[in-house]
Amino acid sequence: MESRLVARVRARYLEAFGEEPEGVAVAPGRVNLVGEHTDYNDGFVLPMAIDRGVAVAFRRRDDERLRVHSDATGETWEADVGSLTPPVYARWSDYVAGVAWAMAGAGQPVGGADLAVAGDVPIGAGLSSSAALEVSAARALAAAHGVCWDPVGMARLCQRAENEFVGMACGVMDQFTAACSRAGQALLLDCRSLDTEHVPLPESAAVVVMDTGVRRSLARSAYNERRAACESALASLRRVEPGLRALRDVTPELLAAEAPRLDPIARKRAAHVVAENRRPGAMAEALLTGDLAAAGALMSDSHASLRDLYEVSSSELDRVVQLARSHGACFGARLTGAGFGGCAVALVERDAAEALARDVERRYRGGMLASCFDCRPAECAHLV
Numbered sequence: 039m040e041s042r043l044v045a046r047v048r049a050r051y052l053e054a055f056g057e058e059p060e061g062v063a064v065a066p067g068r069v070n071l072v073g074e075h076t077d078y079n080d081g082f083v084l085p086m087a088i089d090r091g092v093a094v095a096f097r098r099r100d101d102e103r104l105r106v107h108s109d110a111t112g113e114t115w116e117a118d119v120g121s122l123t124p125p126v127y128a129r130w131s132d133y134v135a136g137v138a139w140a141m142a143g144a145g146q147p148v149g150g151a152d153l154a155v156a157g158d159v160p161i162g163a164g165l166s167s168s169a170a171l172e173v174s175a176a177r178a179l180a181a182a183h184g185v186c187w188d189p190v191g192m193a194r195l196c197q198r199a200e201n202e203f204v205g206m207a208c209g210v211m212d213q214f215t216a217a218c219s220r221a222g223q224a225l226l227l228d229c230r231s232l233d234t235e236h237v238p239l240p241e242s243a244a245v246v247v248m249d250t251g252v253r254r255s256l257a258r259s260a261y262n263e264r265r266a267a268c269e270s271a272l273a274s275l276r277r278v279e280p281g282l283r284a285l286r287d288v289t290p291e292l293l294a295a296e297a298p299r300l301d302p303i304a305r306k307r308a309a310h311v312v313a314e315n316r317r318p319g320a321m322a323e324a325l326l327t328g329d330l331a332a333a334g335a336l337m338s339d340s341h342a343s344l345r346d347l348y349e350v351s352s353s354e355l356d357r358v359v360q361l362a363r364s365h366g367a368c369f370g371a372r373l374t375g376a377g378f379g380g381c382a383v384a385l386v387e388r389d390a391a392e393a394l395a396r397d398v399e400r401r402y403r404g405g406m407l408a409s410c411f412d413c414r415p416a417e418c419a420h421l422v
């Protein structure tokens with residue numbers, strides 16, 4: 039799959055700029071197995087990079103000009119690196135421009151480049167196409183200008199680009215996964231310390247992505263509202279325990295004791311985060327011991343919590359999750375990513391993955407919209 043994407047981006051580069059690129063960088067999209075809306079609460083997540091992503095073909099320029107050609111839109115956007123400043127142009131090119139801006143802001147010797155971008159991760163589906171674009175652009179710009187590649191530092195810079203240039207207040211999970219994951223393994227990440235543990239996916243298991251085909255235009259404001267509700271719950275709990283740094287530090291006991299005094303919405307959001315934060319470690323343990331039933335049960339509990347307490351599911355997501363779970367080979371399923379639309383993910387028996395994917399597609403609204411595919415845990419950003 040990657041070789042096809044690389045051939046496409048090379049061809050696009052040649053068409054757009056009339057010569058061969060110097061190299062190609064690729065970064066993966068991701069699914070999150072469990073640990074949703076915990077990253078910006080300093081908590082734990084268990085994502086897995088997938089074998090679909092974004093490729094950036096590049097050639098260094100000796101001036102300041104950054105020219106970026108998109109395979110998806112056919113457009114070429116350009117500007118001088120030194121002239122890039124937020125706020126936001128609200129375009130696809132912001133992700134690349136933001137990365138160049140963040141790298142330059144961190145004192146890295148980044149200059150002009152010609153870039154062509156192509157991807158095979160569905161856009162806006164909750165599979166982190168934007169983080170894949172940011173991290174592949176960073177990898178390409180770093181290679182073009184001889185900047186030493188530090189995956190953790192670059193994940194942070196790409197998050198900064200998204201927060202401050204694109205204007206999306208995301209946590210670090212997506213950029214970190216694109217920059218630091220390993221083939222064959224999920225990534226247990228502590229979003230406070232950035233400590234990681236690579237967790238092999240058992241041979242007998244497969245992960246199926248189920249795209250509802252629904253994209254939500256209000257996802258950004260709904261996401262920011264959820265963050266604000268977490269801040270509000272934290273502020274109330276700090277009146278009792280001033281030392282709390284984030285919802286990650288709140289115990290179920292403290293939350294239960296203070297629940298009557300919390301605003302009802304903030305209470306539900308915090309209840310999700312406090313319970314969800316324990317699931318990534320538990321699921322990593324279940325995968326390590328091969329207890330797929332326990333791993334799947336954690337995913338299904340997470341979905342119920344996201345639906346009922348965090349309120350980020352949708353009728354379409356609930357439907358694909360229910361269809362997957364009604365299949366005998368499914369251990370568990372849940373929405374993945376921010377929610378509101380996009381994709382769900384199921385943990386299933388490897389031998390039945392293809393049959394389950396086709397079955398869900400057929401039964402979901404008569405097979406009109408859903409597209410399901412089996413994905414493999416992929417390698418982080420690299421040069422080819």
Ligand code: GLA
Binds near residue numbers: 074209
């Ligand atoms: C989006 C954000 C992530 C994370 C998830 C929800 O994917 O980019 O940082 O907050 O939503 O878990």
